[in-house]
Amino acid sequence: MADTDDIPDAFPDVTPTTSRTPYVPDRSPSPVPDPITVSSNGASLTFCAPHALELCPICCLDFTEMNRTERERARLRKSRKAHGVSLGRGLLKAGSRVRMLPAEGNVGGEVLDGEVVDVKQETDRFSEAFGLRCYVVELEGKGAEMIKVPIDDVHDEWLVANESGEYVKVQEVVPGAL
Secondary structure, three states: OOOHHHOOOOOOOOOOOOOOOOOOOOOOOOOOOOEEEEEEOOEEEEEEOOOOOOEEOOOOEEOHHHHHHHHHHHHHHHOOOOOOOEOOOOOOEOOOEEEEOOOOOOOOOOOEEEEEEEEEEOOOOOOOOOOOEEEEEEEOOOOOOEEEEEHHHHHHHOEEEOOOOOEEEHHHHOOOOO
């Protein structure tokens, strides 16, 4: 058996310690890098700057939902049909002015005014209207925000401007409306 005194000390400056305190890594928060925004096909998409990832496990940043919403908005902006184009039998025409009044008893509720620009199926699986055909409505005064509203809801609850500009029930403007 070899004498331990013959083994050269590999770590001469390290003083042995008798402490049994475990190693605890530094848990202070590291600075979160600024995200970058890139325009692509009419959508402003956001990514982590160091890795250019939408969902970055390194930076712990998740822009997937925000980017999904932005991509959907870009698709809706591109879907605009020309004024007066038929969107289908029993449906309003593109360019129809629509208004949703606040629910009865909703004092101070918001009136939504907009313009029908297209018809699309709702593809957002988290939406109450998932799978339904919807009007794409561009809202007034909302920075060109577009929303999807189920066709039946518009026909039952919204008003549409007739030729003289008065807001009336959809059935008065589109006979046989769905």
